[in-house]
Amino acid sequence: MKKEKVDRRVQYTKMILRQSLIELLEKNPISKITIKSICEKADINRTTFYAHYTDQYDLLAQIKQELFDDVSVYLTNFTFHENESESVQLLNKIFEYIKQNSKICSVLLNDTTDTAFHEQVMVIVQKLCMEQLTKKSFNQNIINYIISFAATGSMGLIRKWLDTGMKEPTYTMAEIILKLTNQGLTAFV
Amino acid sequence: MKKEKVDRRVQYTKMILRQSLIELLEKNPISKITIKSICEKADINRTTFYAHYTDQYDLLAQIKQELFDDVSVYLTNFTFHENESESVQLLNKIFEYIKQNSKICSVLLNDTTDTAFHEQVMVIVQKLCMEQLTKKSFNQNIINYIISFAATGSMGLIRKWLDTGMKEPTYTMAEIILKLTNQGLTAFV
DNA sequence: ACAAAAAATCAACACGCTGTTTAGTAACAA
């Protein structure tokens, strides 16, 4: 399907509005950011803003969606090493992506689970569960609780890693998540 | 220290404003709730609102703080059974509290970790870690990651339990959290 | 090169909400 060419003015407008919101979010919560302030920073007319977005929350949602798409592409274009767990490689890629894009990730991973990473980690954890919980018949609700625990926990861990300067190697972090998901504290005893 | 008696008018004003915001939050996010709408619902003058709160975010923060204090008191006034893990009993109390106050908890546990429960669960998990990770010398950062994983994961699990109608008994949920924290998926194999 | 279309700008407008001030009223506590 032929990709429709987007007018260069539209590309610029969206790029500069997104960049402006990201920069404002570094210092303020979304609730304190006005459309007026975004447009002033971007040097874009307010009517132009309304031509593309409903409000600042819509703009933020579209930034997140763009990130989601970018992460999906990033993880899809990937060749696994045969001699390693696929999960640990995928988690490693996620941490690598976050490290490469730490500025925008710091802003977007704000006490929220509706991010691209949460969904990707959900998929990984679900796969692990399916691999390990096949011998017993479990209540689907319990499985969902387990998945929620591991996926949300991973986001909390990722948040912490971001907030404390990302000192540890990405592969180490991927291993920690896998260990905690599979064996909890006993993996570290 | 003698507890200062609060004027009944102030007690009523704060109670009705808090209740009004909670009810509005059932249907709308905080960003869409105006001070005007809170005051209309409460039938309280706007100047009175400003006498007590800075804005709707301040009101919400104080509601959360009140909940935090209430939870702390609830968990402190508690006698442990000797023949059971203290952690599972505390977790059970947390789930009981949430069940008894599910209306306000549904509203307040909104993709956020800055809640009373997160902090309480942090304390429990920290204790578990201290109990089990004493034989080895771990990087404090790694311990913090483990705590973040388990505490945030617990919040995700609690959120899920709330969202799906709280069908399972509170004690079952407490046990699931403990199992996942201690042994991860292997506890369910 | 030129014309049509698209995107952005500009100015204006009505509206809604905010945050403050002042005077008056009602409730509370001593």
Added chain:
DNA sequence: TTGTTACTAAACAGCGTGTTGATTTTTTGT
């Protein structure tokens, strides 16, 4: 009963929003 405190009501200036219509600029297609 009285003084104090808390709340109400009205008014106000200011700010931001969302929309409209005309104009300008840029882009695209012929």
